[in-house]
Amino acid sequence: MQLWIEKYKPTKLEEISGQNKGVEQIVKWLDSWKPGKTLLICGPTGTGKSLIPEILAKEKGLQFLHVNVDDVSTQFITEITNSSKSKSFFHKGKLILIDEVEGFSGRDRGVMSAVLELIKQANCPVILISADPYLQKLSSIKEYCETIKLDKLAVPSIVKKLKEICKKENIEVDEDALKNLAKFSGGDLRSAISDLQIACTGRKTLTQQDLEVIGFREREQNIFTILQPIFHSRSVNVGRNSLMKSEKDSDEVFWWIENNILQELKTAEEIIAGYDLLSHADILRNRTMKQQNWRFKGLAADLMASISVFKTSHTGFVMYRPPQRLMQLGRTKGSRALMKSVCEKIGKKTHCSQRKVKNTHLPYLKVILKGNPEITEQLGLEKEELKILN
Numbered sequence: 001m002q003l004w005i006e007k008y009k010p011t012k013l014e015e016i017s018g019q020n021k022g023v024e025q026i027v028k029w030l031d032s033w034k035p036g037k038t039l040l041i042c043g044p045t046g047t048g049k050s051l052i053p054e055i056l057a058k059e060k061g062l063q064f065l066h067v068n069v070d071d072v073s074t075q076f077i078t079e080i081t082n083s084s085k086s087k088s089f090f091h092k093g094k095l096i097l098i099d100e101v102e103g104f105s106g107r108d109r110g111v112m113s114a115v116l117e118l119i120k121q122a123n124c125p126v127i128l129i130s131a132d133p134y135l136q137k138l139s140s141i142k143e144y145c146e147t148i149k150l151d152k153l154a155v156p157s158i159v160k161k162l163k164e165i166c167k168k169e170n171i172e173v174d175e176d177a178l179k180n181l182a183k184f185s186g187g188d189l190r191s192a193i194s195d196l197q198i199a200c201t202g203r204k205t206l207t208q209q210d211l212e213v214i215g216f217r218e219r220e221q222n223i224f225t226i227l228q229p230i231f232h233s234r235s236v237n238v239g240r241n242s243l244m245k246s247e248k249d250s251d252e253v254f255w256w257i258e259n260n261i262l263q264e265l266k267t268a269e270e271i272i273a274g275y276d277l278l279s280h281a282d283i284l285r286n287r288t289m290k291q292q293n294w295r296f297k298g299l300a301a302d303l304m305a306s307i308s309v310f311k312t313s314h315t316g317f318v319m320y321r322p323p324q325r326l327m328q329l330g331r332t333k334g335s336r337a338l339m340k341s342v343c344e345k346i347g348k349k350t351h352c353s354q355r356k357v358k359n360t361h362l363p364y365l366k367v368i369l370k371g372n373p374e375i376t377e378q379l380g381l382e383k384e385e386l387k388i389l390n
Contacts, residue, residue, distance in 0.1 A: 003194075003197070004165060004193050004194070004196065004197040005190050005193050005194055005197075008161075008164075008165055008168075008193065009051070010051065010055060011055065011058075012055065012059070013027070013052070013055055013056065013059060016048050016051070016052060016055070017048075017153060017157050017158070017160065017161045017189060018153040018154055018157030018158070018189075018294070019047065019048050019052070019150055019153075021295075022041075022043075022047075022048070022052070022148060022149075022150045022151075023052055025148045026039070026041065026052055026053065026056065026148060027056065029146060029148070030056060030060070030095075030125055033125045035122070035123065036119065036120055036144060037119070037144055037145075037146065038119045038125075038126045038127065038128060038141065038144055038145050038146075039125070039126075039127045039128070039145070039146050039147075039148065040127075040128045040129075040130060040133060040138070040145045040146070040147045040148070041053070041127060041128070041129050041130075041147075041148050041149075041150065042129075042130050042131060042132065042133040042147060042148075042149050042150070043131065043149055043150035043151060043152075044131065044150075044151075044152050044186075044187060044188065045131065045188050045190070045191075046153070046185070046187070046188030046189045046190040046191055046192075047150040047151065047152060047153060047187070047188070047189070048150060048189075049129045049150055050066070050097065050099055050129055053095060053097050053127050054066070054097070056095070057095040060092065060093075060095075061091055061092040061093075062091055062092060062093050062094055062095040062124075063090070063091040063093070063094045063095070064094075064095055064097065065080065065083075065094060065095070065096045065097065066097050066099065067080060067096065067097065067098045067099060068099050068100065073111065074110040074111055074113075074114045077111065077114035077115055077117075077118055078114055078117075080096060080118060081114070081117060081118040081121055081122065084096060084118065084121070084122035084123055084124050084126075085121065085122070085123050093124050094124040094125075095124060095125050095127070096118070096122065096124060096125070096126045096127070097126075097127045097129065098115065098126065098127070098128050098129065099129045100129060100130070100131075101128050101129060101130040101135065101137070101138065102130050102131055102132055102135055102137075112137050112138075112140055112141070113140070115128075115141065116140055116141050116144070119141060119144050120144070128141075128145075133147050133149065151187075151294070151295070151298060152186065152187025152188070152244070153187045153188075153189050154187075154294040154297065155179060155182040155183055155249065156182075156294075157189075157294070158181075158182035158185060158187075158189055158192050159175070159178045159179055159182045161189060161192075161193070162178050162181065162182065162192060162193070162196055163178060165193065165196065166178075166196075166200075166206065169200065170204065171200055171203070171204055171205065171206055172204065172205045172206070173205070173206040174206060174207045174208060176208060177206050177207055177208045177210065177211060178206075180208065180211060181195055181196060181199070181211060183249060184211070186244075199211055223253075223256055223320060224320060225242070226242050226243065226253060226256075227253075227256060227257065227260065227320055228242075229241075229242035229308075230242060230243070230253075230257065230304065230305055230307060230308060231264045231307060231308050231311065232308055232311070233308050234308045234309060234311065235308070235309075236302065236305050236306050236309060237305075238305075239304070239305030239306070239307070239308060240301055240302055240305040242305070243301050243304065243305055244301070250297060250300065250301050250304070251285060252323075253304070254278070254281065254282070254285065254300075254304060255323035256320065256322075256323055257278065257304060257307065258278055258323065259320075259321055259322070259323040260320045260321060261274050261275065261278070261307070263320075263321075264311065265307075265310075265311060269310075270310055270311055273310035274307050274310060274311075277303045277304070277306055277307055277310075278303070278304070278307075280303050281300040281301075281303040281304050282300075284296040284297070284299050284300035284303070285297065285300050288300070338384060339358070340354065342381065343355075343357040343358050343362075345379055345380050345381060346361065346362075346365065346379055349378070349379055
């Protein structure tokens with residue numbers, strides 16, 4: 001059985017999901033590369049750090065030399081340095097990628113010195129890959145380095161890719177299941193694709209219940225463990241890490257914070273500062289959707305995580321209350337489903353979108369349908385659906 005992460009591995013830069021800005025920055029760096037300079041690509045697992053240079057080398061006609069952490073030694077890097085000075089017979093040039101810098105062994109203390117010499121002497125571009133750009137071992141090459149950070153993939157980007165795979169594999173899928181699968185991956189597209197393949201094995205449909213096979217329930221996080229660091233850590237980094245590692249969407253956490261902020265912040269100064277941060281975070285959340293720029297979502301998370309910095313008063317144990325917004329959505333889930341069904345049926349007959357039916361046609365249809373069972377029958381409306389229109 002072929003692994004889907006290999007079967008659906010991108011072969012062109014345009015196929016890379018959710019990293020348009022990062023791809024543009026890497027292409028720009030390569031096009032303007034000068035000897036003695038290197039590029040450090042950093043970011044979480046599954047964001048395309050190694051894949052983008054590999055595809056870029058192919059598209060530029062460059063020989064791609066991929067150095068894994070298992071290959072690294074002072075002698076091997078020296079050999080690569082010597083090789084980098086020669087021309088390639090079958091390619092326009094070379095591109096050297098040194099992967100997983102954080103995994104360099106301490107047994108060979110000369111490795112980073114050899115890497116620095118490679119950067120200085122190479123007649124071709126050298127790219128380094130690391131999950132952490134602040135590693136102490138990278139300090140010696142910082143002045144020769146440009147850093148590009150690839151962020152975790154946003155849930156919509158992962159969902160879009162998973163949908164494409166399901167379509168090609170002829171699998172009917174519940175969109176909520178895909179959203180949960182995307183959240184479950186923590187921004188790691190490779191992990192999401194692997195989980196999707198496991199969940200779909202032997203099936204032609206995928207539902208929420210099918211995610212149990214990959215342990216979805218076990219990774220659910222208590223909201224208390226998310227809100228505690230945000231309100232009490234007095235550290236932006238700690239609060240942000242809590243948000244990033246949680247399985248809950250940051251939009252949902254936003255409403256939890258908004259509904260419990262008065263329980264945690266007591267003085268007028270704290271409350272003003274807290275709501276000011278939330279209001280700016282809310283503006284960025286809206287811009288995320290309007291402009292489809294997912295960096296705004298990261299900035300919104302930073303603002304949400306900053307609330308504890310302004311907290312000076314002490315509070316004991318707080319029983320966090322669910323957001324009224326979410327409770328209202330839960331109570332109206334059934335009626336909203338019926339309304340959607342009504343709008344869908346009417347839309348098919350009138351050749352209009354569900355939104356157009358709901359916003360424009362329903363007020364008139366409510367009047368027209370009274371005492372006109374023939375029209376009701378033609379629309380195919382059920383008794384429960386008719387109650388929504390009364």
